[in-house]
Amino acid sequence: MTNHYYSERPETAHEFDEWSFNLKGKTFQFVTDSGVFSRETVDYGSRVLIDAFEWENLPEGRILDVGCGYGPIGLSIAYASQRMVEMVDINARAVELAQGNAKRNQIKNVVIHQSNIYAEVEEEKYAAIISNPPIRAGKKVVHEILTEAYPRLVTGGTLTIVIQKKQGAPSAQKKMEETFGNAEIVTKDKGYYIIKSVKE
Numbered sequence: 001m002t003n004h005y006y007s008e009r010p011e012t013a014h015e016f017d018e019w020s021f022n023l024k025g026k027t028f029q030f031v032t033d034s035g036v037f038s039r040e041t042v043d044y045g046s047r048v049l050i051d052a053f054e055w056e057n058l059p060e061g062r063i064l065d066v067g068c069g070y071g072p073i074g075l076s077i078a079y080a081s082q083r084m085v086e087m088v089d090i091n092a093r094a095v096e097l098a099q100g101n102a103k104r105n106q107i108k109n110v111v112i113h114q115s116n117i118y119a120e121v122e123e124e125k126y127a128a129i130i131s132n133p134p135i136r137a138g139k140k141v142v143h144e145i146l147t148e149a150y151p152r153l154v155t156g157g158t159l160t161i162v163i164q165k166k167q168g169a170p171s172a173q174k175k176m177e178e179t180f181g182n183a184e185i186v187t188k189d190k191g192y193y194i195i196k197s198v199k200e
Helices: 044-052 072-081 092-104 139-147 169-180
Strands: 017-023 026-032 063-066 085-089 110-114 126-131 153-164 184-189 192-198
Touching: 017 072, 026 072, 026 092, 044 072, 044 153, 044 184, 044 192, 063 072, 072 085, 072 092, 072 110, 072 126, 085 092, 092 110, 139 153, 139 169, 153 169, 169 192
Parallel strands: 063 085, 063 126, 085 110, 126 153
Antiparallel strands: 017 026, 153 192, 184 192
């Protein structure tokens, strides 16, 4: 179990890679490594989430990226929105890469640190929580990201996730509906669903 991208400390040999990718009108330089999610490119689901996420009408407060990996979602949203974004991941290797990628791309309005889901998050309440949840970590982990988001959002705050239909989008939507009383499919693209709930 120690070599999955959702492991706390992957033990696979380092295999650094460097490449660029355009997100939100900025060409980002990313360094990635073995033992992290989607190391060779920004995965399609993350791209769909980045494009679909709306921050313009959010309440005051930080945005939280849960399971940030090496940083594409949180860093691009921080760049585009100019809001403070907190980025967390259980994987120490991913966190280190995300911190390096923030510096590399001169994104300063971020706080990046290790946390098992919400265990070590810094704020009590967030304006929004975004996540490309670690499907392979299992349904229990994914559903914890969804249900435990509710108490951590301010009124009017949103939870926005990306999940493939075949990997459990319908059950995730049902869980969000149960938790928030609403769950809207904002976008469907190549089997990826962007689902959003609002804390009312």
